[in-house]
Amino acid sequence: xxxxxxxxxxxxxxxxxxxxxxxxxxxxxxxxxxxxxxxxxxxxxxxxxxxxxxxxxxxxxxxxxxxxxxxxxxxxxxxxxxxxxxxxxxxxxxxxxxxxxxxxxxxxxxxxxxxxxxxxxxxxxxxxxxxxxxxxxxxxxxxxxxxxxxxxxxxxxxxxxxxxxxxxxxxxxxxxxxxxxxxxxxxxxxxxxxxxxxxxxxxxxxxxxxxxxxxxxxxxxxxxxxxxxxxxxxxxxxxxxxxxxxxxxxxxxxxxxxxxxxxxxxxxxxxxxxxxxxxxxxxxxxxxxxxxxxxxxxxxxxxxxxxxxxxxxxxxxxxxxxxxxxxxxxxxxxxxxxxxxxxxxxxxxxxxxxxxxxxxxxxxxxxxxxxxxxxxxxxxxxxxxxxxxxxxxxxxxxxxxxxxxxxxx
Numbered sequence: 001x002x003x004x005x006x007x008x009x010x011x012x013x014x015x016x017x018x019x020x021x022x023x024x025x026x027x028x029x030x031x032x033x034x035x036x037x038x039x040x041x042x043x044x045x046x047x048x049x050x051x052x053x054x055x056x057x058x059x060x061x062x063x064x065x066x067x068x069x070x071x072x073x074x075x076x077x078x079x080x081x082x083x084x085x086x087x088x089x090x091x092x093x094x095x096x097x098x099x100x101x102x103x104x105x106x107x108x109x110x111x112x113x114x115x116x117x118x119x120x121x122x123x124x125x126x127x128x129x130x131x132x133x134x135x136x137x138x139x140x141x142x143x144x145x146x147x148x149x150x151x152x153x154x155x156x157x158x159x160x161x162x163x164x165x166x167x168x169x170x171x172x173x174x175x176x177x178x179x180x181x182x183x184x185x186x187x188x189x190x191x192x193x194x195x196x197x198x199x200x201x202x203x204x205x206x207x208x209x210x211x212x213x214x215x216x217x218x219x220x221x222x223x224x225x226x227x228x229x230x231x232x233x234x235x236x237x238x239x240x241x242x243x244x245x246x247x248x249x250x251x252x253x254x255x256x257x258x259x260x261x262x263x264x265x266x267x268x269x270x271x272x273x274x275x276x277x278x279x280x281x282x283x284x285x286x287x288x289x290x291x292x293x294x295x296x297x298x299x300x301x302x303x304x305x306x307x308x309x310x311x312x313x314x315x316x317x318x319x320x321x322x323x324x325x326x327x328x329x330x331x332x333x334x335x336x337x338x339x340x341x342x343x344x345x346x347x348x349x350x351x352x353x354x355x356x357x358x359x360x361x362x363x364x365x366x367x368x369x370x371x372x373x374x375x376x377x378x379x380x381x382x383x384x385x386x387x388x389x390x391x392x393x394x395x396x397x398x399x400x401x402x403x404x405x406x407x408x409x
Contacts (some may be wrong), residue, residue: 015074020305021066023319026327027301028066029334030365031059032147036342037364043357045276051269054276058265058294060150061221063335065298067154068225069232069306071095075165076184077233080177085169088162094387095158098332099151102380104130106336107145114340119143138210147339149213156215157222181234188223188230192295195219200288207281212291220291224299228306240309247307254304254315264296332380333372341367 038044038053071091078085107129111121120143121129128134129144135152142149171187172180195216202211211217235243240251250257268274272293273286282290308316318324327334345363 015077018070018306018308019325020308020316020319021070021302022328023321023324024062024066024301024305024328025331026324026334028059028062029331029338030327031056031062032335033338033342033365033368034361035059036147036338037361038357039278040342040346041357041360043354044278047354047357050276052265054278055265055268055274055294057278058268058297061218061224061294061298062301063150064154064157064218064221065225065228065295065302067157068222069229069302070225071158071161072165072226073229073233075161076168076230077236079165079169079172080180080233085165090388091162092158097383097387098380099132099155099158101383102332102375103132103145103148103151103336105379106333106375107148110145110337110340114343117340117343118145135210135214138208141210141213145336145339147335151335153213153215153218160215177234181230184230185227188227192220192223195223196288196292199291200284203287204284207284212287220295221298224295225302228299228303232306250303251307251309251311254308254313257300257304258315261297261300264293264300268293268297327369330369330372330376333375334368336375337371338364338368341371 035044035053035056038050038056044050044054074086077083107118107121110118115121120126120140125140128137128140129148132148132152132155134140134142134144135149135156141152145151168184168187172183175183199212199217199220202209202217231247235247240248243251268290272289274282274290304313304315305319341364345360345367
């Protein structure tokens, strides 16, 4: 197993850790790096494996599912256990410290050093990029740090989540634990279907819209994580053998779950009618099929790690790598800083096509990891120590550790 996560990136006090999810962040971040080098390096169009590398943009769906699970679980667990839900101001402080300082540093640095590929940072609409609201306009969505459009979507989700938690608390009031969970899972299922339907209608009537890359248009990806949060908190007291069959399957057959994730990726790569160019027009039904398949990739990758009970498996062994766990710690920086290096090393895709792309990708990944480590140790980690208030030299986390251990035993 990976070594214990540093206190600065641990979950809120009184909540369990899911250590195998940290390396999945690295998997998602590296998937995005690979899909970008494969696109600019021509690999997606020139090699048959490019059908898969093109669809590694599904790493965004993995990030969204992870965020939804990890952020919502403390809310739903508190409600199901009859405890007070997390205070919104503490939640907001944790999110702000986790996301904004490192992002602002990257935005300023790249805006100064790579203005060609980071446009608009110091223009009239600077506040759009510093405020992470660029995803709400077609004119700004890929300006600034281009890949941060998805971070803008996540920020909108962060704002929505406490309101969603409050609404669900009101909706399920008066029901027992099982009734609460079942009703919420039904609501989430309906919302996912509705989100895909609305997404399809908007694309049909306004194909030029960026609705599909905004929070309402990506809601289904978040639903996967929210569903796992509800199921995890609901089923925690039960032994594996007493849990519903899907949860048992995720626990007992993690490799099969990952096989389903790869099946979703393969269908998107070869049989969804999507083509090899990421910006080519796609028929509405095909685009929504892709969206659902990406939700499947994320869900089936994350689910077995949520329900992991310590048993040995190939997925657990792979994610137990100390190096991959460390990459998970610095994965935010990998996401933020890889874009300029994708352009900087573009000329290394020389000879022959496959070897040139591999060299190109290795150089981009290596350089990005160095920058990500610098971001984590110089910016992120020092500030994350202030996520929880400290009184009398003892952190709130330290006081809650015994409670968390007892509740999860």
